[in-house]
Amino acid sequence: MLMRILAVMVILAATVAAESGKPSSGSSTATTSAVVPQTTAQANAIRVEGEKRFRTNCGRCHMPPHKFPPRMMATIIRHMRVRTLITDEDMRYILAYMTE
Amino acid sequence: MSDLYSEDSLAVFSVTYGNQPLAEGLLRDSYLSLSLCAYAMTIMFKAMRCGGWFTALCLSLSLAFCLALFLSVFMSAPALAQAPEVSSAATVPVVSGGVAFVPFVQAGQTTLVSIISPVVLVPLGDNWLIESRAAFEGDFVRRDGTGPFGGEVQKSLEYLQLDYIANPHLTVTVGRFLTPFSMYNERLYPVWIRDLQADPLILPLEQSSSNGMMLRGGFSAAPNLNLNYAAYFSTLSNNQTLASDREVGGRIVAFFPNQRAEIGFSVGHLLQQTNANRFGTHFEWQPRAFPLDMRSEYANTESGQGYWIEPALRLSALSHLPILARTQVVGRFQQFFTKPGATNDDVPGANTREPEVGLNYYFMDGLRATGSYGRQLSSEGNANVWTAGMTYRFAFPLGRGGY
Numbered sequence: 001m002l003m004r005i006l007a008v009m010v011i012l013a014a015t016v017a018a019e020s021g022k023p024s025s026g027s028s029t030a031t032t033s034a035v036v037p038q039t040t041a042q043a044n045a046i047r048v049e050g051e052k053r054f055r056t057n058c059g060r061c062h063m064p065p066h067k068f069p070p071r072m073m074a075t076i077i078r079h080m081r082v083r084t085l086i087t088d089e090d091m092r093y094i095l096a097y098m099t100e
Numbered sequence: 101m102s103d104l105y106s107e108d109s110l111a112v113f114s115v116t117y118g119n120q121p122l123a124e125g126l127l128r129d130s131y132l133s134l135s136l137c138a139y140a141m142t143i144m145f146k147a148m149r150c151g152g153w154f155t156a157l158c159l160s161l162s163l164a165f166c167l168a169l170f171l172s173v174f175m176s177a178p179a180l181a182q183a184p185e186v187s188s189a190a191t192v193p194v195v196s197g198g199v200a201f202v203p204f205v206q207a208g209q210t211t212l213v214s215i216i217s218p219v220v221l222v223p224l225g226d227n228w229l230i231e232s233r234a235a236f237e238g239d240f241v242r243r244d245g246t247g248p249f250g251g252e253v254q255k256s257l258e259y260l261q262l263d264y265i266a267n268p269h270l271t272v273t274v275g276r277f278l279t280p281f282s283m284y285n286e287r288l289y290p291v292w293i294r295d296l297q298a299d300p301l302i303l304p305l306e307q308s309s310s311n312g313m314m315l316r317g318g319f320s321a322a323p324n325l326n327l328n329y330a331a332y333f334s335t336l337s338n339n340q341t342l343a344s345d346r347e348v349g350g351r352i353v354a355f356f357p358n359q360r361a362e363i364g365f366s367v368g369h370l371l372q373q374t375n376a377n378r379f380g381t382h383f384e385w386q387p388r389a390f391p392l393d394m395r396s397e398y399a400n401t402e403s404g405q406g407y408w409i410e411p412a413l414r415l416s417a418l419s420h421l422p423i424l425a426r427t428q429v430v431g432r433f434q435q436f437f438t439k440p441g442a443t444n445d446d447v448p449g450a451n452t453r454e455p456e457v458g459l460n461y462y463f464m465d466g467l468r469a470t471g472s473y474g475r476q477l478s479s480e481g482n483a484n485v486w487t488a489g490m491t492y493r494f495a496f497p498l499g500r501g502g503y
Contacts, residue, residue: 056357060386060393062293065495066465072497074189076196078229078265079221084287087318087326088268095189 043100050097057086058094070099191223193498197233200291202470202489204298207481212240212249213489215291217258220498232260257341258309273314276342279307280316280330280351281366282380282397292493295393295412295428296458296472298485301436302406304446305378305399307368310334311344328353328364336372346371349378360386374443376402390417403444408434430458430472452478456485466493 054064058080068076077095080086086094197218204211215237222230235256240249261275278286285306288294312335318328331350337343349368356362366380378401385394391414398407410432416425435453458472467490474485 056360060360060362060384061287063462063465065493068495069192069497071190071192072194072495075191075194075221075223075229076495078191078223079194079219079231082229082231082263082265082271082273082316087320089320099189 046096050093053090053093054097057090067098073098194221195498196495198290198292198493200491202297202487205486207483214238227265229263233258269319270317276309276311277314279310281306281368282382284397292491295430296432297470297487300408301434302399304444305401309344311337324356324358326355403442404436404438404447406436408432426462428460432456450479
């Protein structure tokens with residue numbers, strides 16, 4: 001019985017993974033990427049939203065670290081995305097906030 | 101109004117209100133996903149008729165997982181469609197980790213605990229990540245009671261895993277990974293993160309590491325609800341460094357961002373020896389009004405059951421004086437209840453309860469002084485537990501290219 005459940009999960013995973021390899025209307029990718037502001041107002045809004053999401057997600061376990069270089073931060077945020085509960089959208093805002 | 105139409109094997113999903121598009125998504129092979137979900141549901145109902153509560157619970161988790169994947173395909177579309185322009189960010193391998201020197205005094209016996217726990221992160225391309233953490237821990241005690249301190253350094257490989265980020269809602273992990281059971285083992289265990297240095301009494305009930313495969317991910321199911329899931333299968337390993345049991349299990353977590361509250365449920369089923377089940381739940385809350393962290397866990401296994409509850413308050417709530425803003429007061433109360441025939445030697449042999457208080461002072465980012473006092477109350481004897489020490493978190497890029 002449990003093996004059948006695992007089989008179902010693996011097939012589902014393969015299905016969703018296959019979808020990720022094809023282009024979609026939302027231009028969604030699984031890559032580590034930051035939100036890019038177009039205007040100063042948008043940059044401020046992204047910073048505020050990024051800080052809010054940082055405190056809401058990352059601040060649940062640890063204190064805010066000092067900011068790391070962007071390439072380090074991109075690696076660390078990928079690690080934390082896998083390890084913790086942050087969503088893809090949260091990750092992009094947090095990366096933008098931590099590398100501004 | 102909603103539409104669902106097909107172009108060959110392609111299904112386009114759109115929801116509109118008047119002329120305003122509310123959601124727009126793309127779903128391929130939707131009939132396959134639907135049929136798989138229906139298949140999982142059929143299995144669950146059969147199990148509820150034929151199996152016990154655990155089977156039904158386990159299968160419910162499986163069903164939730166299936167639905168989560170299915171819904172994520174639909175529900176992710178609006179957010180992604182509205183997301184601003186993005187650009188790729190270059191990555192670099194990173195070495196991070198924690199160091200701690202925390203002497204323990206328990207029942208009059210001093211143990212000098214020294215830990216270094218390096219984490220290595222190697223990103224590969226846009227969607228892959230190799231991550232590993234080892235631990236080197238020396239618990240040095242006085243030889244013959246009064247002699248010099250000495251002891252062996254224990255080495256362990258806590259995880260060495262390859263992650264494939266398949267899409268924004270699914271990550272596939274293979275290798276040795278931290279078992280996704282409750283939250284302490286995965287998120288709060290590192291010495292530079294934990295608020296109290298002594299392990300919770302129920303920590304040994306949370307299988308620390310597993311060897312096998314894990315599927316996990318998260319998505320926003322509603323404006324104020326993020327769901328996160330993890331399902332894993334682990335193989336048996338008798339190697340001392342890579343020890344693991346043959347087991348299957350999973351966890352589902354609901355997080356409410358506006359309230360900063362999280363609740364999660366975990367299950368595990370041993371596929372060897374006693375075929376025992378284990379169950380756990382955890383809760384975390386950080387009110388927006390003041391800097392309080394409230395955490396709690398409960399675990400129930402064949403070797404016993406217990407819980408802990410831990411509030412931690414930053415004194416910046418009282419004053420913004422630097423000395424207070426950097427100070428954190430922690431409390432914890434925990435209880436453990438034994439079960440007859442317990443097979444885990446790392447848990448207390450008798451019912452135990454323990455109140456603890458602690459103080460942390462953050463000198464700077466990553467460097468912290470920590471101390472605590474606890475009183476273990478047990479029919480095997482009461483004991484005081486003191487800790488005092490320092491913790492440090494480090495991180496640096498491997499090679500050039502940090503910027």
